[in-house]
Amino acid sequence: MLTSPQAATMLALQDKMNAKVNPDWVAVKSPFLRAVVIEAAEAIEHHGWKWWKKQDCDLEQLQMELVDIWHFILSAILIKHEGNQEKALQDVFTDLETSTVQFDGQTYTYHNLSLLQKLELMIGLAAAKRYDLGLFSALLADCQMQWDDLYAQYVSKNVLNFFRQDNGYKEGTYVKIWSGREDNEHLVEIMAKLDVKSENYQSDLYNELNARYQMLDMA
Template sequence: MIPAIAAAPARVMLQLQAAMNSKVDPEWISARYPYLRAVVIEAAEAIEHHGWKWWKKQLMDLPQLQMEIIDIWHFILSEMLLENDGNVENTLPQLTDWQYENTLEFDSQTYTINERSLLDKLELLIALSASRRIDLSVFAAIMKDCELDWSSLFTQYVGKNVLNFFRQDNGYKEGHYQKLWNGREDNEILVEVMGGLDANDPLYAEHLYNGLRDRYPARP
């Protein structure tokens, strides 16, 4: 049994996501962006970090796989908020009152979630998202397979939210942000910076932002 999310971190994540969406586009609610399409793409990237090719040796990159799960969570939260016109309090019960269900009816089939491999679950998430459906039980099972619980997901979510704000502050929307920092993706740098900080520090987000700023390469 996977428990529901506690109210306090759930509210914080919804508030942060609403703020991020507003920073990207103040009219994000009326724009009705296809957030679940983004889940499809991020889940496919998660499959790549897991490794799926049977014709060559591949090693799972767990930190990057976890980061893709965090990206997926951003877009699931965004879709939930969008369904409630951006109202955090109206969205909150979808997280706090949710109960894990091990069976899922989809496309005239019954899926027993715990019996599926992680790759199968990611494919199922893609199929559901392409059908414009959110199923938190599938996501939670994926999260557990990736060695995340709601507490660690919260910590990593805050980290990625800070990175997203950093990207926007440095020209991501305008197209001149550098995603490769001296040959390494900014997601890799984020994992590295997070590893050197205390997530329980009240100034965690601020220190994380400053750590990214200190490492960001100067524009040519």
């Protein structure tokens, strides 16, 4: 189960990341839930949905899409509370264990839905400017993740986001494909080699990303 210190840490990291992109990010109120729509659609692609052809589920990339979605949900929660992290923290735990949601005149019970149906429901809610953390919890379980797993991957992706910004992501000069693979794929590979419980985990991860990225200049 998600702990209060974990949630508080992630909210603080998300605020710091967003402020790096735009110091006035709370006042600007960017459409973070629109980003959830796009990321959830990408998650469907990684799962596979085409009934007319054989497709294999890429579980690691599907999990990474959930981490991306979590970034945007945290941002939406922070905006809802005008950047107040204490109120946002309370909001996180308000519906974390819900098992149903009312949407479009219907009641949806999560355990009756497939993973793809849950992702479709998340898209519908996000398009309607809503989120439901009980639904997100159910998706974690479907993707074979615990909250501890999400926490570890979130911190890792946060490092990647800072790395992207430090290397020109906002200016459009960042190169996302390294040696034929997206930086997300490199991140998964590096994470597997490092100890997430290490005090130096964040710096070690950043340094390893940087070492690989510098190889582009040498190619």
